[in-house]
Structure formats: C-alpha cells, structure tokens
Amino acid sequence: MAFLEYRKRDTLIHNLHPISKVTIFLALIVIVGLYWDFKYLLLTCIVSAILYFLAKVPRSWLKPIITILLVSLPLQLWLAVLQTNPELYVVYPREVVATEVFVINLGFLGRVGITYGNMLWLLGWVLKWIAILFVVSVFTYSTSPLEIAHLMLLLRLPQLLTYTYIVAMRFIPYLQRVYREIMSIQRLRGWKRPSKINVKKWFESLPPIMKPFLSRTFLLSEEVSTAAQMRAFGSGKITPLIEHRIPLRDLIISALSMIAMVLAIIALVIYKVGLI
Amino acid sequence: MLSPGEEVVRFDDVTFSYMMGEKPVLSNINLSIKEGTITAIIGPTGAGKSTLLKLLNGIVPKVTGGKLEGRVIVNGLDTKTNSIPELARHVAIVLEDPSVQIFMLSVEDEVAFGPSNLGLPKEEIMKRLKFALESTGLMKFGMRNPNELSGGEQQLLAIAGALAMKPKILALDEPLSMLDPIGKRQVLQVIKELVNRRETTMIITESGADISMISDIIDRAIILHNGKIIADGDPRTIFSSNILTQIGVRRPQVVEVSLELRKYYQNFPICLSVKELANNLRNVVKHFGTSGSSQRAVKSTKRKSIISVENLHFVYPGGVHALRGVSLDVPENTLVGLIGQNGSGKTTLALNLVGLLKPTNNDAKIIVDGVDVIKSDVHEVIKHINYVFQNPDHQIFNDTVEEEIAYGLKNLGLRDDEVRERMDDAIEFFELEAYRKAYPLTLPRHLRKRVAIASIYAMKPKILIIDEPTTGLDTRETRRLINKILEYVKHGNTVIIITHDIETIAEYADYLIVMNNGKVLLTGRPEEVFSEYSTLKEADILPPQVTQVCRELNLGSTIISVSHMINFIRKSCTEGGSHGLS
Numbered sequence: 001m002a003f004l005e006y007r008k009r010d011t012l013i014h015n016l017h018p019i020s021k022v023t024i025f026l027a028l029i030v031i032v033g034l035y036w037d038f039k040y041l042l043l044t045c046i047v048s049a050i051l052y053f054l055a056k057v058p059r060s061w062l063k064p065i066i067t068i069l070l071v072s073l074p075l076q077l078w079l080a081v082l083q084t085n086p087e088l089y090v091v092y093p094r095e096v097v098a099t100e101v102f103v104i105n106l107g108f109l110g111r112v113g114i115t116y117g118n119m120l121w122l123l124g125w126v127l128k129w130i131a132i133l134f135v136v137s138v139f140t141y142s143t144s145p146l147e148i149a150h151l152m153l154l155l156r157l158p159q160l161l162t163y164t165y166i167v168a169m170r171f172i173p174y175l176q177r178v179y180r181e182i183m184s185i186q187r188l189r190g191w192k193r194p195s196k197i198n199v200k201k202w203f204e205s206l207p208p209i210m211k212p213f214l215s216r217t218f219l220l221s222e223e224v225s226t227a228a229q230m231r232a233f234g235s236g237k238i239t240p241l242i243e244h245r246i247p248l249r250d251l252i253i254s255a256l257s258m259i260a261m262v263l264a265i266i267a268l269v270i271y272k273v274g275l276i
Numbered sequence: 277m278l279s280p281g282e283e284v285v286r287f288d289d290v291t292f293s294y295m296m297g298e299k300p301v302l303s304n305i306n307l308s309i310k311e312g313t314i315t316a317i318i319g320p321t322g323a324g325k326s327t328l329l330k331l332l333n334g335i336v337p338k339v340t341g342g343k344l345e346g347r348v349i350v351n352g353l354d355t356k357t358n359s360i361p362e363l364a365r366h367v368a369i370v371l372e373d374p375s376v377q378i379f380m381l382s383v384e385d386e387v388a389f390g391p392s393n394l395g396l397p398k399e400e401i402m403k404r405l406k407f408a409l410e411s412t413g414l415m416k417f418g419m420r421n422p423n424e425l426s427g428g429e430q431q432l433l434a435i436a437g438a439l440a441m442k443p444k445i446l447a448l449d450e451p452l453s454m455l456d457p458i459g460k461r462q463v464l465q466v467i468k469e470l471v472n473r474r475e476t477t478m479i480i481t482e483s484g485a486d487i488s489m490i491s492d493i494i495d496r497a498i499i500l501h502n503g504k505i506i507a508d509g510d511p512r513t514i515f516s517s518n519i520l521t522q523i524g525v526r527r528p529q530v531v532e533v534s535l536e537l538r539k540y541y542q543n544f545p546i547c548l549s550v551k552e553l554a555n556n557l558r559n560v561v562k563h564f565g566t567s568g569s570s571q572r573a574v575k576s577t578k579r580k581s582i583i584s585v586e587n588l589h590f591v592y593p594g595g596v597h598a599l600r601g602v603s604l605d606v607p608e609n610t611l612v613g614l615i616g617q618n619g620s621g622k623t624t625l626a627l628n629l630v631g632l633l634k635p636t637n638n639d640a641k642i643i644v645d646g647v648d649v650i651k652s653d654v655h656e657v658i659k660h661i662n663y664v665f666q667n668p669d670h671q672i673f674n675d676t677v678e679e680e681i682a683y684g685l686k687n688l689g690l691r692d693d694e695v696r697e698r699m700d701d702a703i704e705f706f707e708l709e710a711y712r713k714a715y716p717l718t719l720p721r722h723l724r725k726r727v728a729i730a731s732i733y734a735m736k737p738k739i740l741i742i743d744e745p746t747t748g749l750d751t752r753e754t755r756r757l758i759n760k761i762l763e764y765v766k767h768g769n770t771v772i773i774i775t776h777d778i779e780t781i782a783e784y785a786d787y788l789i790v791m792n793n794g795k796v797l798l799t800g801r802p803e804e805v806f807s808e809y810s811t812l813k814e815a816d817i818l819p820p821q822v823t824q825v826c827r828e829l830n831l832g833s834t835i836i837s838v839s840h841m842i843n844f845i846r847k848s849c850t851e852g853g854s855h856g857l858s
Contacts, residue, residue, distance in 0.1 A: 146381040167379050173423055174375065178670065184632050185671045188658055189731065190687020211673035215717065220376060226339055227377035230369055231437060235361035237395030241388055
C-alpha cells in the first residue's frame, strides 16, 4: 500500500473516536513544533513511536521516512552551521553553547561552523522530523477521510470548508488516475519526460500533460458543482446526521491531550521549558 | 402505486439557446407528461435530450446561462420562478457519468446528502436512506467508500441518491451508456423494479446504443432531433416507423426482425423483447431451416499472427493480479473485438501490448509485428502498435486539429514534408477537412473522437488498439467510424477494439477475444464465440438480441446480426413454403 494512505484496521488507535485522534495529533504537532530541547523532543519521539507501534503502521513506511530524513539532512546541516551565534541560545549556559568545534569567518555570511550550540539545534531539528513523520504516519494510517469529514460536520465548521475537503478527498484519487492516463496517452505520441535540469525543455514539455489535465479538472469542478446543486446543496439548512455522543474514553483522551498541549505552551512561554 | 393521470411535466412552447444569437438547442417544445408514466426521450447525440432534462430542475438556464423562452412547469411549479433547491424536491436527475455525481466519502453519506440539504428531520432522512438503499440493493455497502464500487454500483448509488429526495419525477440521462454489461444489467434490473412499482414518474433519455434494453419498459417514446420533437407515441408505433433510422438511431434488433417478418406475415406484432419475439416466432413459423447457409462470409482466421502473447502476468503495485497467465495470438489484417467486464484485464492487456506496462513475471513473452515489446522502449514499440484511449479530451491539447495530428508525427522525428503529407492524409481519411483550423476541444464529441483517432492513425502503426470508440456516439456516427476502421483494416492493418457494444462488434469484427478475471476465456470468430452461451454467461456477457432469440428457439446455428437473421428468416419463409410459415 502507498505511503501515507489510510487502511481500515482493528487497532487501538484506529478504533479511537476521530476527535481523540485529532487532539493527540494536534497536541504532539504543537509541542514538537515549539520545543527545541532534545530531552523533550526525545520524549515526543518515544510517544510517537509507541503510537506508531500501536497503530500497526506497516514497516515498509519506515523506508520513505528514513529517505525523507536523509534527503532533508543536507539542508538541516547547512542551516545548523549558520547558527554559531551563542546569543541565539537562551536556556543552555552560554559557555556550553558557545564552545566551538570548528568555526570559520565567511565575511558577509558571518561565522560558519560547528559549535555545541548548533549541534544541540541540529539534534533538536532531526528529532522534530522523526517525531513529525511518525505522528503524521500514525494519523494518516489510522484516520479515514470520512472520519475527518464527519468530525468537521460535528464541529460545525463552515459548510464550504467541509464540503471542499470532502469533494477534494473524493476526487483526488480520480484526478490522479486522469493524470496517469494523460501521461500514458502522450507517451504513446512520443512525449518524453525531460530532465529537470534543462528548465526550458521541462517547461516546454508541460502543455501536453497540463492542458488536458487542467481542462478536465475545471470541467470536473463544474460538473460536481452542478450535481451538488441538483441535490439541493446550498439551500442553507442542512440537517447534521453525525452522532454527537463521544465515548467517555475518548473525552478523557481528548481532554488530556489538550491539557498536555496547554501546559506545554504555558511552560514554554513562562519558564522557557523546551527552548535551548 | 400511481396510475397515469395528473400532469406532472409541461413544456409550453419552450425554446432555449445556450448563448445569445446562437442556434437554439431546443425549439418550440410542447410536451405534457402524466404522473406514473415511463417516457423515453430518444435522439442522436446533440439532439438536446440532456438540455431538456436539465430544464426540469432549473439547472438550465440558472447554472448554465442561456436564453429560455416559454414555460416549463414541473409538478405545478414554474421553473423560472422557483429555486433549484425547491425544484430538487420534485425532480431528481441522474447523469450519464456516475463518477462525477457522487461526492461523499461513504455510500450512506452520499444517499443522505440530498435529504439533509433539504433540512428534513433526522428520522425522515434515515427512513429515506433505508428506502433508497433497499430499492437499489445497496444496503450491504453502508459505509463503503464509493471509489471502491464498480461502475454499475456507482450508477445505482446515484439513483439511490436521487430516490432519497422522494421526487415526483426521476429523470435518467442515458443511465446505461457508460456501464459494462454487468453494470447495465444491475441498473436495468433496478429501473425495472422501480417501473413495476410505479411510485415515480420516469423520464429516460437514450441515443441508440442501449435502446434494446429499455424498449420493453417504456410507455411512451418521444423522438427529439435537432432540438425539435419529431415524433411522439407508444414505442411499438414509433419503433416500427422509419423515423429512428432516418435520424441515425438504431432500432432494437427484435424490432428490425419483427418488421422483416411482417413482410411475410402481415399481422406479425412488433416485438420489444427477446422473449416476445421468440414466442411469436414459435407461433407463426412452424419450422426453421438451418441457419448455416445464411451466415455472412467471414475471413478465414487461419492467418499469420501479428501479436503473440505467452504466459503474461501483471500484478499492480497495490496487489491486484490483473492478468493471470494470458496467452493469445491475434491474426493479422483483422478487426478484432476485445470484450469483457470492467476489471477483466482488457486495458491492462492493451497497456502491456504497447509497452506502457511490463509483465511482472520473468517468463512472459509479447511479440508484436516481430518486435519483442518487453525488451523494447515505448518509443520503438509505437512505430508498430499504438493505443487510442477512450476519452479524447485526455489527449487533445493543441490549438488546431492540424497541430493536434502533427504532434505525434513530429515526435517520431519525421521530416516536415512527411509530417505534412501524413497529416493531410489523416485529415482526409477521417473527413476532418472542414475543421483543419478549428480548436479541437470545442468540437462535438464525435469529432473530438475522430481527431484523437486520426492523430494516432497518422503515426501509421500496423496495429491500432481503440478503447470504446463508439461510447457516446449515436448509431450514424458509430457506423461512420466503424466504416473508417474497416477501411484501415482493408489496407493490411489490424485493429483491436475494446468495447461493451456487443451488437456492433458482433456485426463487424472478424475475431473476438473474451476476457474474464484476468484470463482469456474465449477466442474465435464471433459466430463461434457467441455459440458458447454458457461460457459467456460466466463472464456475464449477453450476446446480441438476435443470438438470444436463436437460443430461445433452440436453433442449431448461431446468428449474430440482424442481417443474418433476416436472411435466415427469408430463407426459412421462402424455402419452407408450407412448412415455413403457418
């Protein structure tokens, strides 16, 4: 099965109410996004890995996760070596973060190199990526687009937003098929995918694919909008059909997730917890 | 159950054009439809059938724009002064393509979508949901994602969504045209059940390909041509006149045979179903001769193979085993029909033949026109074999028909003068002269289809695979296209047509390949293939109506087209003398 694709399964995580999954996902993403200290990030990585295990995410997904990490590493390294200024670090002792392993002065680029400070930053950055990839994998593997749609309806989010999401989820696979078919059709007419290195040729090769694809997409949006109107969409008085009752277990999980997120934010803002 | 009575639809002198100053799509339509009736609006492509349906719920002109003259009254409501959501309570329309009218992520949500938009109480919505799912046999699919349903099931889901609106009028716009034989059967069965219950007034449009499937369920046939109603009456009267043939719409095969029999037996009724014709034939013709001598002359299929496939397996990355050890030989210089349900492996086989997909087993062999496709690059393979996909709009991207046809030729690296020469030849061959400089995407569908085929034809492959060339075409356009294909075959080429149009392929193909569950089930001349009635049943393929009649009558030989049946009947009637006709 494809990476980041939902699969219906009978696991503890799959069986949670979507509100629990969303709050866990939200809490972890917010914490991982705001925190930089490797100790806390390591903890979020462990939590994410446990969720990954409980959701029985296929082992084959580890391969793209590792690939993404490796591909993003040069950028992370480049960003890290630029951050030699000890004043960027507010929590760890100045003498620690300012300790230089190897630093050179590149004139207008400033001082570039490796210090204890930017090593801490790089470690945090790598752990953030690991945690995010695990959390996103768990969420997409265990939460169907239908659950999200129902949750959006339950939360009474704006109708247009909810139905845009639903229609997108319904038609993305369809448009993927159309795109693949157009590629096949044009290959049979001698079209070749040019090397991306030759930007001019790459742009020149787009019309045979993109013109029919965009034309189909626009036509589809028109057809879908007409079909929706034919079934009274837009009359403005939709009856929600979604079950409002959320099981106690899920209420507790959601509440705990939210509390953890709020506490983490308070600790960060007031006590600088999680910063480096 | 309703009894025909109260008027539920009225068109008062309706004229409509999409753009100011443009020729009207509908002209001076006066029409009244009574409650509880089943009406078919029949006409060729572009006759105005879909526009007429969309006038019922106000989509035309409220969404599409355009100029509407006259009045359309639906269940007492003037469509000009009532909103689309209000009209949606009274009339529901199911479109031709099921995939674009389903937008929710589960079957239940999809069916409940309409009623919940109407703001009905939850209990009422649940009641309607149950009714619609039961009526269409979709109860078991509940929370299934519509993407996982087959074409027929998706069309049933669209019908369920429409039924849940509890409309007075249910309008079905060519509901069978895009479905495979199983899908057609599933949908037709549900339509027949709805017809039997007479709980709603039904309007069905049809352009000819599936006319034989609906002919025995309708009460009334209205013939629409160039935006005008040119005939209106009961189906037997309408079908027995020449009006359908004149406008290029095929008559049901059973009607054609009935009309022929009338020449010999004056009171022979116009039959609308296989059973009806078989029963009447039994009554009037005491003895049928053998049909062997009346069969058409068929080309010998003992020809050299131009395609040879051995043990071809293909498994998609998701794990679907689409081809399971396919082995076949395709004789050269023939028109080949490749038939089977959706998902039987036809397209996957075609994609392997042109080298876009490669077999997933190591011992497969695909030799096409002497070229080892597995070892060759697509750009080499397309000099020998090519494939025209079903939807021309996925291919066309150029600003003129000329440029569209020249695109593939330029990619082959041909000299400018040769590009010009081949382009001119393709334009002439497919009768596109008048549209050379036209923007191809604005042409009518049948011309877009011709442009798509012409642009591959110009690349001069020895073997051409065409996916569903006749879908969406009326009978006249179908014949015109098939004649072009036959001419191409006459020049020493081989054409493989992938199709669900059994009647057309039975009439024109020299050789048939039947696929089922990723395997080749049958191959041979159409007469041979259609005589394997029980094997075809395995693949859910119903032979042409005339073949079914032969089977009902227990005739020894297999007749596959109306012309053969007519020859056979003539022979039986004339030769038989007293033993032929009672």
